[in-house]
Every structure is written in C-alpha cells, then in structure tokens.
Amino acid sequence: MAIFNLSHSALSLDQLFKPSSPALVGTDIGSSSVKMVELVKLGKGQFRLLRYAIEPLPQAALVDGDIANLDMVITALRQCHKKLGSNIKNLALALPIANIITKTVIIPSTDSQNELDAEVERAAHEYIPFSIDEVNLDYQVLGSAQNHTDDIEIFIAATRRDHVDDLVAVVEGAGLKPIIIEIDQHVNRIAYELIEAALPNHGRNLNIAIAHIGASAMTVQFFRDGQLLNSLDNPIGGSHLSGLISKTYGLSYTEAEQAKRKRKGLPENYINDVLQPFMDGVLNELERSISYLYSNTSTQNIDRIILTGGCASLEGLGQYIAEHTGISTAIGNPFRDMKSSKYIDTQKLLIDAPLLITACGLALRGFDA
Numbered sequence: 285m286a287i288f289n290l291s292h293s294a295l296s297l298d299q300l301f302k303p304s305s306p307a308l309v310g311t312d313i314g315s316s317s318v319k320m321v322e323l324v325k326l327g328k329g330q331f332r333l334l335r336y337a338i339e340p341l342p343q344a345a346l347v348d349g350d351i352a353n354l355d356m357v358i359t360a361l362r363q364c365h366k367k368l369g370s371n372i373k374n375l376a377l378a379l380p381i382a383n384i385i386t387k388t389v390i391i392p393s394t395d396s397q398n399e400l401d402a403e404v405e406r407a408a409h410e411y412i413p414f415s416i417d418e419v420n421l422d423y424q425v426l427g428s429a430q431n432h433t434d435d436i437e438i439f440i441a442a443t444r445r446d447h448v449d450d451l452v453a454v455v456e457g458a459g460l461k462p463i464i465i466e467i468d469q470h471v472n473r474i475a476y477e478l479i480e481a482a483l484p485n486h487g488r489n490l491n492i493a494i495a496h497i498g499a500s501a502m503t504v505q506f507f508r509d510g511q512l513l514n515s516l517d518n519p520i521g522g523s524h525l526s527g528l529i530s531k532t533y534g535l536s537y538t539e540a541e542q543a544k545r546k547r548k549g550l551p552e553n554y555i556n557d558v559l560q561p562f563m564d565g566v567l568n569e570l571e572r573s574i575s576y577l578y579s580n581t582s583t584q585n586i587d588r589i590i591l592t593g594g595c596a597s598l599e600g601l602g603q604y605i606a607e608h609t610g611i612s613t614a615i616g617n618p619f620r621d622m623k624s625s626k627y628i629d630t631q632k633l634l635i636d637a638p639l640l641i642t643a644c645g646l647a648l649r650g651f652d653a
C-alpha cells in the first residue's frame with residue numbers, strides 16, 4: 285500500500301526524516317488559523333499532550349486554500365510557535381485540502397508494483413488537469429472494485445509542486461524547518477485511529493463517517509476497520525456562517541466570528557434565519573456524500589458519524605445531524621485518552637480538540653519510525 289506522504293515528491297522531504305530525529309511539532313495551516321501540537325510518547329501507543337497553540341490568520345492569508353500572502357502566514361507561524369513555547373523547530377505539515385486534487389479510479393488489478401505505478405500515472409494523466417511533471421502524485425489502493433473482481437479501486441491524490449514550494453518557503457521564512465509534508469486527508473486517517481479507540485469495540489465492524497468541517501471546506505471520509513472506503517470534499521465551512529452573520533447584522537468579520545462562538549450579541553432571529561440554513565447546508569452535503577457512498581460501493585449503512593474540525597464545536601450541530609440522519613453522532617476528540625500537561629486548561633481543550641485533529645495527527649507522524 286502506498287503511503288500518502290508524497291513519496292513521489294521531487295523534494296523528497298520524507299528523506300530528511302530520520303528515525304533519530306527529535307519529536308516534531310504537528311503544524312496545521314488552515315484558512316482561518318495556524319495550529320501547533322506537541323506530544324510526548326509515554327509508551328506503546330500512549331502519548332501526552334505537552335503543548336498546543338492556535339494563532340488566527342487574516343482572511344487574505346489563504347485564498348481558496350492557496351497561500352496568497354506569504355508574509356501573513358510567516359508572521360502567524362512565528363507567533364504560533366512563540367505561543368507554543370517549544371524549542372522544537374522541526375515541523376510536520378499538511379497540504380491544505382484545497383491544494384489537493386483527489387480522484388477515485390478503477391484500474392486493472394496487478395501484482396506488479398511497477399505496473400500499478402504506471403497505471404496510476406496513466407489514470408492521473410487523464411483526470412488531473414496539469415502536466416504530470418508539475419505535480420506530486422500519490423495513491424492508495426482501496427480494494428476490489430464493486431462487481432469487477434479483476435479491477436481495483438484506487439484513491440489518487442495530486443498536488444501542484446508550487447504548493448509544496450510555497451509551504452516550504454513560509455516555514456523557512458518563520459525560522460522553522462519542514463521535515464514532513466503530508467496530505468490533509470491522510471493525517472486525518474492517522475488521527476482517526478485515536479478517535480476509533482473511543483468507539484464501542486474500537487469501531488470494529490462499524491461503518492464510520494468522519495465529517496471534518498473547517499473554515500472553508502468539509503471533507504467526509506468513510507472508514508471500516510481502519511480502511512478508507514471513500515473521501516469526498518464539499519465546499520461548505522464555518523467561514524460561510526461567519527460571512528452570513530457579518531452580512532446579515534452589519535458586523536465586521538472578526539465580530540461575527542466572536543458572536544458565532546459565544547452566541548452573544550445576536551438577535552433572536554439568528555437561529556431561524558442564519559444558523560438553521562447553515563446547518564441545513566452542512567446536513568445536505570453530508571447526506572449527499574452518504575448517498576454517493578451507497579450508490580458507488582457495497583456499503584449500505586453508516587453506524588456512526590463523527591464531527592471534527594472547528595465547526596464540530598458549533599453548539600447544536602451534532603444533535604441536529606443525529607436527529608435528521610437517524611445516525612448516532614459524536615464529536616471527535618483526539619486527546620480523549622491522552623494525558624495532558626498540567627499547564628493545559630482542560631475545559632478549553634475540550635472545545636479546541638476537534639479543530640486540533642490535523643495538527644495532532646501530524647505530531648503523531650513524528651513517532652512513526
């Protein structure tokens with residue numbers, strides 16, 4: 285199985301990673317904030333959360349997932365690392381979802397790795413709208429194709445090289461070192477393993493949907509026994525709700541963000557006129573993803589929905605989704621079974637946890653070797 289670590293990267297960032305390297309700070313640059321997580325390994329599969337930090341990013345810093353203003357991102361990275369208070373400068377990072385083109389394709393089954401690579405490259409050529417020389421490509425075998433036992437289903441992920449170059453530039457510009465660059469979807473799978481531990485019977489024999497709802501997008505990933513069944517991206521996120529609040533009530537974007545989180549200073553009609561349509565939008569996209577899964581795979585039921593990303597903390601969203609889908613819904617907390625340093629405010633961590641999942645998954649990558 286190919287690992288989603290951009291191993292086909294011309295930069296070969298992975299090669300810089302040595303088993304003897306010190307721990308890495310998991311760093312997630314999202315469209316609304318930079319998040320850093322530092323873990324310590326206590327024993328096999330046991331970690332302690334040592335530190336974390338969140339630094340807001342101005343709206344103009346990332347546009348459509350692209351780093352649009354390098355200086356803004358450099359400043360936020362520097363600030364975030366300062367807040368973190370760690371002396372570890374080695375970072376594990378993820379490319380934002382918007383920078384990654386994903387496609388599930390069906391190709392003939394083969395035992396030869398070379399043939400598989402060639403088939404994937406041919407399929408990528410067909411589906412990825414850039415020259416193959418301009419992209420970093422990776423893939424994962426999902427399993428046998430439905431109704432075609434001689435074919436296999438492949439999940440392809442590709443990113444333009446200049447996205448990787450920009451990421452390296454901002455990290456180095458902040459005086460930090462990029463050691464690992466992953467794709468977002470894979471990191472969430474690593475962190476999923478932590479969430480899985482909280483499920484009945486460790487999630488065994490259950491079909492799980494993880495809806496990761498950030499500021500600009502929602503990614504829905506379906507898993508069974510740790511295997512990714514499918515991954516779909518939807519263009520809805522918390523920034524849409526903040527934008528709507530700002531427009532409806534004449535608030536600045538920052539004021540709207542604060543009002544949304546604290547549910548303070550908003551008129552009575554907020555719930556019906558603004559929040560409800562947003563929650564409906566999330567529900568519709570989620571149901572569409574589930575229908576897609578049912579029509580395109582043999583999976584015909586979902587046992588549990590887990591919400592992650594900043595919007596998972598939106599009051600009432602989990603309950604709304606559970607009521608309307610009839611599927612048991614929970615909020616994902618990657619730190620649930622982890623001890624944390626005594627300096628961490630546990631109440632605050634409970635609210636921040638779902639949006640730290642990517643940074644947490646990245647921090648875990650430091651212990652892979």
Ligand SMILES: Nc1ncnc2c1ncn2[C@@H]1O[C@H](COP(=O)(O)OP(=O)(O)OP(=O)(O)O)[C@@H](O)[C@H]1O
Nearest residue numbers: 314315316317498499500501522523593594595597
């Ligand atoms: N406590 C909260 N209540 C409601 N919404 C919240 C809360 N905390 C964060 N959010 C919202 O979650 C979003 C940020 O989530 P997250 O940090 O996962 O996104 P991101 O990584 O910055 O964005 P993306 O991954 O889409 O580029 C913002 O829209 C923010 O307003």
Ligand SMILES: [Mg+2]
Nearest residue numbers: 314315498642
């Ligand atoms: Mg994000």
